[in-house]
Amino acid sequence: MLQIMEGSHAVAEAAKLCRPEVVSAYPITPQTHIVERLADFVADGELDAEYICVESELSALSVCLGSSATGSRVYSATSSQGLMLMAEVVFNVAGMRQPIVMSIANRALGAPLSIWNDQQDSISLRDAGWFHLYGEDVQEMTDQHFIAYKAAEQHDVLLPGFVCFDGFILSHTYEPVDIPTQEEIDAFLPPYVPYNKLDAKAPLSMGMYATPDYYMEFRYETDAALQRAGDAISAAGKEFGEMFGRDYSTHTESYRMDDADVAFVALGSICGTVKDAIDEMRADGIKAGLVKIRTLRPFPAEEIAKALAGVPTVAVLEKNISLGSAMKGAVGPEVKDAVTGTGIDVYSYIVGLGGRDIRKKDIRGIAALAEKGKGNMFYGLRTEVL
């Protein structure tokens, strides 16, 4: 049944339905409503979890790591500066192979301070060993939490995952959303069975240090597991589709890509605007299409290459900037690499940083630039203040 719900509250419902035993997070805009709602659930007896109010994000994820290592399913959520304060633990959790799921309400990074949306926070940690899912709307980001736990906890994966969604644009927007029942989620997501855990009856050491004789192999194994996470996400997404009618078996979604002359590649809520712009452009005879990336890590290079095959020009819309890099965006080079040798032109466009609006006419403007071979640039700068 569809209910009108704020994005944050839908995420909190999803987290609750996954039955975490320990929840630990620290408030930060625009994630706050999620953890407040979870605190209510615990206070009202609707969620049987230890809710650990920590003094910082550093501790939030460290608490989750400790609980996960002891065999519990855990949940956290953060944004922006909070994620950066966690960064050392983020890498550590992946190396220690703990299947923690954390929601990221995407927000810009300071300086200058900005509470508004872009995707710099999660994208900056794309090499940390977590899988990254991006939602386009409240329904998708809600569903991705169930899929994330299911994929993370597979014994051939055992890696943590981010579920990312645009701060305010999705976290604070009310949309109709179908929240599954507890029985349905219990059927989809069985209780967590750890591969190993801290247990006095079966002692083991976790988080030992590795000499040059062993370190590389740990990294190899983590990368291999992250590649397998891609399959696990697909499988979980397919099963979810069969149970709930919303299929997430693919890492990308193509919109009006047949015969497209120019294709956009994007992540998250911007895809809605892009789809509307594409409809208008098509009505005006401009053959545009969209490849939406749902899974950024592991990077679905093959799927993207297939989706873009035969399109002459690709415009990657980036709500991030890899400062000092040639293409400026972080996603563009990976898309370009995916289609290398095909002659497809790929350009990055930096848009929407720090919450700047992206309008349909901006999308059209970018298509025009791409077709002229102009790209790897900011779009929509206020030149009068530069």
Added chain:
Amino acid sequence: MVDKSLELFDCGHRACGGCGPALLARLILKGAGEDTIIVASTGCMEVFSTPYPETAWKVPWIHSLFENAAAVASGVEASLKHNNRTEKVICICGDGATFDIGMLCISGAFERGHDITYICYDNEAYMNTGIQRSGATPYDASTTTSPAGRLSMGNSRPKKDLPQILNAHGASYVATASVAYPMDVMKKVEKAVNTPGACYLQVHAPCSTGWGFDGSKTIEIGKQAIECGLWVNYEMENGELTKAKKVRRVPVEGYLKAQKRFRHLFKPQPVTEEIAKIQAIADANAVKYGIDIQLNE
């Protein structure tokens, strides 16, 4: 009572000869017993005891980072509690991890009152990275970041009073101990793990390499620190000082002279005003904790 004959910290680890912290690891597990989960910080003990694929720990052990052991332990405890499990949770962390970089996580864990025992093995500097000063380094000790020199007498600040800080968090049991008194260490560990809530133990653990003494002298050095009043073994329960080990104090010179980190105070000639300042620290400790054995006692 736990079975103190059990050896739960195995031999074959890679600590220097006479390493105080290595001795302490063994004593902690004798005091705590088998039903224990250890959370470690990055530092000497982590490195000498767990080079993959070897481990010296016969109880479950986890290391995450330098600064977050208290938070990881909070998570371990939360998971145990949720599942009605009975293991005791003990952090064993160096003074750098405790006095400096881990303060945030420790303060949070103590304020939340998790049922954990946090043990600082206090070797009074960052040893793992090559003997740099920490907030626990004593006044005038020469370290690689507080070296004695023409314009320097070594570390310019006195030791931070961390037990008092954690006492102020409302910890029900805060105590100090020394590896030179093994029975006392075991007793205090046992008491701490059986006291509900967050407890803190700070154990003087002489480091032959970092302090500059022969590895056969660890216990002797530990005892000298106590006999001169620069280290005091005491217990605080529910905020009150309940016990302090009394001594017939001797001057600080003997303790200082026995270690290379204080050598600059005596060579080429004794720097009497600096030695007097250190003596004053010991004298102040004696008054604060009432450790001097009086003539009529």
